[in-house]
Amino acid sequence: MNKPADIARADITRLSVGLGSRSYDIVIGPHLLEEIGARIASLRPGARVGIVTDAHVAERHLATVEASLKAAGLTSSAIVVAPGEGSKNFATFEHVIDELLGARIERRDLVLALGGGVIGDLSGFAAAALRRGVDFVQAPTSLLAQVDSSVGGKTGINSRHGKNLVGAFHQPILVLADTSVLDTLPLREFRSGYAEVAKYGLIDNAAFFAWLERKWKDVFAGGPARIEAIATSCAAKAAVVARDELETGDRALLNLGHTFGHALEAGAGFSQRLLHGEAVAIGMAQAFRFSAAQGLCSPDDAARVSVHLRAVGLPTRIADIPGELPDTDGLMRLIGQDKKVSRGALTFILARGIGQSFIARDVDPAAVRAFLDAERA
Template sequence: MPLPAATTLPSDVTQLRVGLGDRSYDIVIGPGLLAQAGARIAALRPGARVGIVTDRNVAERHLSTVEESLRAAGLVPTPVIVEPGEKSKSFAVLEQVLDGLLAARIERRDLVLALGGGVVGDLAGFAAAALRRGVDFVQVPTSLLAQVDSSVGGKTGINSRHGKNLIGAFHQPILVLADTGVLDTLPLREFRSGYAEVAKYGLIDNAPFFTWLERKWQDVFGGGPARIEAIATSCASKAAVVSRDEKETGDRALLNLGHTFGHALEAGAGFSQRLLHGEAVAIGMAQAFRFSAAQGLCAATDAERVAAHLKAVGLPTRIADIPGELPDTDGLMDLIAQDKKVSRGALTFILARGIGQSFIARDVDPAAVRSFLEAERAGGAHP
């Protein structure tokens, strides 16, 4: 299917533009971009010091390639390495990162480079927003989830014991380099987790894309042109929304399809390997469609179709798929009430009238949500 708002370069690299006036930036998608990072960044900030924030796992695979590329372009890299996993999105690790960047003498005309998945991108971006009251940063996402979602749009932050991503800032990158080649080394579970965010773009407002994914998902997993097409289509969708609504005062909230339920489940699982972010989003999207069907908003067959596709790729779709104990219904409702989309206590969900027909539902009845969660925990008396 065609890639909206995309430019295909002779080198088989696809480039998109996030239009935000004087803060606009490019998303570059394709293989081999880690080795080109230095030249591309030096074109924007020649001679800069670069604080590379990454995690231990990514550093072992990719840090040397990026450092060599930066040095070859006349830039001065200093790595700041954190532990992998959601628990690094914390005050303690944020302090560690800021201390490392200050020790590297990163100044206002230098920049921070986020090399890793969504955790590293959120953490490094927030550190860049806070450091010296704001320095530029570049996103180099190494997971599918980060390439199609969290690296684009400027949302940065850390978690709190009260919930996920409740502390942060909008801070746009100056460049996103999505090297599709690094996905070949990604564990299957991590790739599946990222795929949930790809499917999300079809479910929000692009039913033909969802249909294409139903036919082509195995090719996306396999790599090659289908993978690049899926990533570029996802990024183009997000870039268009961010250009219209940078700070989520309007339809950018649609990008949170599945996240209100999903974030509550993720927090309930202790932000642990029991439930990856994309797995939580997959369950949350399936729940959003089941809840919509239970409210008479969409057909039960739509909810069944969503769940069937997510199951086909190996993603969870129900609370029962999460290993270990979770909070009871009251506990999950408390976590939902901490969601960023809650306004003056009123519950806001992204619901659907069908596949590709999501909408923002404000003032959702908490009693209806509670009843739905009770049914979900009991095994589900709905699609």
């Protein structure tokens, strides 16, 4: 296992993603960007670092990272792209690859993803493709990225056919989750990330969901509750990834809310009208309502999910999305592009209750269509 040199800190949490010789650490705590150079240098001494970030994150955090890398004796080049889901496309991917090659990032060097989920997905896919694979480090700067997309090696970009349909599994060598940077996150972005935190309780940890119902205001305020929520989420994700790295089995449970959610994101044009976590929040509420409609879980459980998500300020219904969306036929076509579809059969993550999610294969399209018609009404 590759492990960075220990930097004595009483205020950090360290977890491991157990993948044999490709295992790596998730380090969680405040002010970690100031130490990123030393931590990377202990893993890859003398490596060149290609930093991929977006304009918003660069303004706040790029100078800190560049100074830390320089102090550790590492040379770096920064590639700054436009913020937002719109950058997860072929044109930006080509631009990033070209810039990394221009910066002479070679097989023994690495890519540093400094940003939210979009940057992590884009950078990781670029690292996977560059020279047939170079190492990369995740430095997630959004709550959503810290608890979900930075862990597990799923990288990719969007296509006009749907979200994340082009990509690769490519594990990082380190995930550095600096909780201090979340203090600069806009409230809407933090709420969006919180949807993925709630997801871990809804999948298989009813006690964690109940804890969030009591403690969510403390998580938003920061401090120990925030770190505990992030660490619990990362531990859950790490355990699933270690069991099912390539999503051939129960890792698909992590997609609770994503089948409906991705279709809504695509329908909204991958725009600021609907952030990823907002789409997941609606999708999770829909998954529970659909489960209740199929007699799988109680309407009370479905209502409880929506009540909590609404309490934190997240949307729970299609009607909460501003602007026009595709009709039911259009949404069904987008659902049909979901990565979990197998030979045309629809697969959803449904629930028998809070913390009792399961993979439902060959779901009746007519039932989904009727449900969407009722949702839209």
